[in-house]
Amino acid sequence: xxxxxxxxxxxxTGFGMAGAAGVPAAARLASRYGLIPPDPGGIYGVGETLTxxxxxxxxxxxxxxxxxxxxxxxxxxxxNGPPPENGVYERHMARGFRDWRLQVDGLVxxxxxxxxxxxxxxxxxxxxxxxxxxxxWSFIAEWTGAPLSYVLNLVGVRPExxxxxxxxxxxxxxxxxxxxxxxxxxxxxxxxxGQELPTPHGAPVRLRVPRQxxxxxxxxxxSIKVVDSLKNIGNxxxxxxxxxxxxxxxxx
Amino acid sequence: MADSAQAAGVPAEAKAVGSPRHSALIxxxxxxxxxxxxxxxxxxxxxxxxxxxxxxxxxxxxGTPSLLDLPLPFVLTGQSGWGRYLHFLSAWVCVWxxxxxxxxxxxxxxxxxxxxxxxxxxxxxYNLFQGLTYxxxxxxxxxxxxxxxxxxxxxITSVFPQAVTIFGGQQSARTIHFVITNLLVLFLAIxxxxxxxxxxxxxxxxxxxxxxxx
Numbered sequence: 001x002x003x004x005x006x007x008x009x010x011x012x013t014g015f016g017m018a019g020a021a022g023v024p025a026a027a028r029l030a031s032r033y034g035l036i037p038p039d040p041g042g043i044y045g046v047g048e049t050l051t052x053x054x055x056x057x058x059x060x061x062x063x064x065x066x067x068x069x070x071x072x073x074x075x076x077x078x079x080n081g082p083p084p085e086n087g088v089y090e091r092h093m094a095r096g097f098r099d100w101r102l103q104v105d106g107l108v109x110x111x112x113x114x115x116x117x118x119x120x121x122x123x124x125x126x127x128x129x130x131x132x133x134x135x136x137w138s139f140i141a142e143w144t145g146a147p148l149s150y151v152l153n154l155v156g157v158r159p160e161x162x163x164x165x166x167x168x169x170x171x172x173x174x175x176x177x178x179x180x181x182x183x184x185x186x187x188x189x190x191x192x193x194g195q196e197l198p199t200p201h202g203a204p205v206r207l208r209v210p211r212q213x214x215x216x217x218x219x220x221x222x223s224i225k226v227v228d229s230l231k232n233i234g235n236x237x238x239x240x241x242x243x244x245x246x247x248x249x250x251x252x
Numbered sequence: 253m254a255d256s257a258q259a260a261g262v263p264a265e266a267k268a269v270g271s272p273r274h275s276a277l278i279x280x281x282x283x284x285x286x287x288x289x290x291x292x293x294x295x296x297x298x299x300x301x302x303x304x305x306x307x308x309x310x311x312x313x314x315g316t317p318s319l320l321d322l323p324l325p326f327v328l329t330g331q332s333g334w335g336r337y338l339h340f341l342s343a344w345v346c347v348w349x350x351x352x353x354x355x356x357x358x359x360x361x362x363x364x365x366x367x368x369x370x371x372x373x374x375x376x377x378y379n380l381f382q383g384l385t386y387x388x389x390x391x392x393x394x395x396x397x398x399x400x401x402x403x404x405x406x407x408i409t410s411v412f413p414q415a416v417t418i419f420g421g422q423q424s425a426r427t428i429h430f431v432i433t434n435l436l437v438l439f440l441a442i443x444x445x446x447x448x449x450x451x452x453x454x455x456x457x458x459x460x461x462x463x464x465x466x
Contacts, residue, residue: 043341044334044337044338044341046341046344047337047340047341047342047343047344048337048340050344051340051344055407055408059407059408059410059411060411063410063411064410065406065409065410066409066410066413066416066417068310072310074311074313074316075316076313076314076315076316078313078314078315130310130311130406130422132404132406132422133303133313134302134332134336135302135303135328135332136299136300136302136303136305136426137303137305137312137313137314138310138311138312138313138422138423139311139313140310140311210406210410211406211407211410212406212407213406244330244333245330245333245334245337246333246336247336247337251405251406251407251408252340252404252405252406252407252408
């Protein structure tokens, strides 16, 4: 009896000590390999971190979201929320986004800004993908745009870059880690179903990130910033979403 | 457990009658799963309330034909936020607990001994229907729950598209996820009724402390 108890105590103490030493070491290692999301705090952060880390570890970084046939394009394309209600955006819209420019700066070799015509002049990608809202509804649409990776290559991303941050004309800013930023299906989309991107869907240009839920596909883009830390942007959680109770990573 | 029972002076025959005895592993995994399932259910309802309508196929939304309109209000005031956080946290808890339970159950022969129908129906603790029900819950319903859950993830299906196409689409997976939830709740209801109806105190003692009153 006493022998078993002793052994048990040894095992428990051993695990306890290994755990106490292992957790900070594992956290440092995970952080180094980009396995900790920007919003890992609190009890719910444990689940978020497990999901993000396991997907980044186990799933291929270049796997393509499912693409569909033209015949599968939906007939209804619901949207959540109205276009930005501010003077700057409304003036751009009134002028057909002729003077709109997408500023791209931060940790890049050559900060630049691009007009809508510039973006349309870049090699385009068209993809028919599924977009699901976290609420439960979904639709399939065809999107046309410039791959974000093409624009990132133009401006020359510096090696210390860890995130790309997207600022729209409204408050719904967000960010992507580098695997999703460089992903071939991540588009700066200006076309939808063969037409100009309709205003409710984010005109003139929106992000499309088909490996994540709809709310990551930021609409009404105004500027893009490449950063090595999200600490000083908003509440430092990488997106407006965690500030209003939703997770930064939406690949689920 | 058998050794410790005899060491504690319990006659061997006492084990064969009355409430089943449960190993520490089964008791711990049972209660963690019970808590996790409750959290999944509550948070799942919070998520469902954002869009209490079910579809078949790949897509669906307001303005498209639905399979089932639940008589529930659309609650769009952010209840799905904490719902989603709690849902995925408790899913992790349940998946790990379930894996440990199933692996240990296979190694120790728990499923074979206690749930598989015995040749001469001499299974001590459960009748044929009960045993099969537990097996279906553990090996069919819970795995399907995990599968249909993962089939709604655009990141997962980018790697394993068949995970969702086999169900006919993302909305079908969501609908099946909901249907299995109902089956699991039905199982839970019968499970609870049977415990209350048989011998509540002893059944609870058995699942908490591992032994029934002598």
